[in-house]
Amino acid sequence: MMSRKYDDLVPSPDPVSHRVRLISANWKMNLNHLEAIALVQKLYHLLRPEDFRYAEISIHPPFTSLRSLQLSFEADRMPFTLGAQNAADEPSGAFTGEVSAPMLAKLGVGYVIVGHSERRRLFGETSEEVARKAIAVQAMGMRPIICIGETSEQRRTDQTVQVLTEQLDPVLSTYPVKALEGIVIAYEPIWAIGSGESASPELVEEVGGSLRQLLTERVGSATAAQIRLQYGGSVHPGNAHEFMSLEAIDGLLVGGASLDADTFALLVKSC
Template identity: 35%
Template sequence: MRNFLIAGNWKMNCGISATTELLNGIKEITTSLPKGVDGLVCPPSISLHAAANVLQGIEGLSLGAQNVHFEDNGAYTGEISTQMLNEIGCEYVILGHSERREYFGETDKIVNAKVLKSLDDDLKIVICVGESLKERKADEHKLRVRKQIQAALTAVEEKDAAKVVIAYEPIWAIGTGETATPDQAQEMHKMIRSVLEGVFSQKKAEKIRILYGGSMKPHNAEELLQQPDVDGGLIGGASLKADSFTEIIDIADQLSS
């Protein structure tokens, strides 16, 4: 019912030449993604235009940005607007990543403003939510994630539900080599879907894809993607190599058949 979405968040990696090289490496492996799998790459903003040119030769692989501002234009040094992303050819934007929240002070209110602006300008959104190790040990992880989702989706209309993707990223598993167990991932993804049912209708919530974003790699992708409410991955390090990124896509393809 839900196509897998395998998304690469490149973070602050790959300038223009490295972006072109990486995407050409993917194109050498495949020029068309499998029917049951959608792909997404999110390079740094400086590399988006170069990525858009190469992606014309890879069917089923979309382009996304890692961040966007909630205003159309103005005195916001270093920021980019939704209109700029539309002009480049972006379909998606990642919002509320834990690194944006921790290092750049993004609050739930800011994330919501970006959500509303992005949807208004017809961008699909990947909203990141997740808990710290301290919150998990204190058994506050579900409450934390529930609040983040409800805050991010405040005032979002049901007609826009189809443009929403949620990425669950246990912060304690990002870049640490640690991974939530398949059972832990499924428990949280199931809870997230129940929260979405409270925001939208059950029918809409069933169609929303929920990605796992905590160190998914080829060696653990299969057991994570086998979980009924895990609809793909927001991939970090493994998306920076053509062979490992396409291997995860192949694993998703096998599971969708």
């Protein structure tokens, strides 16, 4: 398996959207650096060359495992993209416990998740702060995965599009339009995260279409066509293919199902 030619394992753009698919593994606060190395080594051997050509696969471990995975990817020529789960909006300073975008860039990180609902809910991050983090990430040559999502009550009262628009507005208002081509937007309904209850494909397609329309109205069709949309929320091998078949969706943000190499490999293969 190690004889696979690394340079050939490059994802091809979707023939319809012309956007490169992105499947991201968000490990959250799980796995130490030794467990992380073991998981990616097993995952690499389980995946086929065609899986890497189908989609870019980013792995987002805790900060403590970033250097270990960077070295593993380079040493074994694994074509995963290294990702982080968060970044500070300041480049340096007296911010105990924070990790800055320049630090992540030095580790070869390609994608950084910002604004995950757990960060918004548990740590009080505002949409304005999320926009600043996204800009800080992109300023260092990385791509932000900007998470947005509504609660079950907001969904029940038909506030989904309004809530998502309000969460995205600080990004769309402060970014230079051309720079928006490099962002990824992850639609993660809060009520689906970790609940075992995923959104229906019909709902995801509806929301994805609304987001694409919003982007087109705000930044123009050419820029909007470059922005990738992911779906996240109780994604597993049994529903991944259906979500990836949707016209509005370019990828997946996977939580619990990415913590086991066999399960995550099956999920990627099912797409």
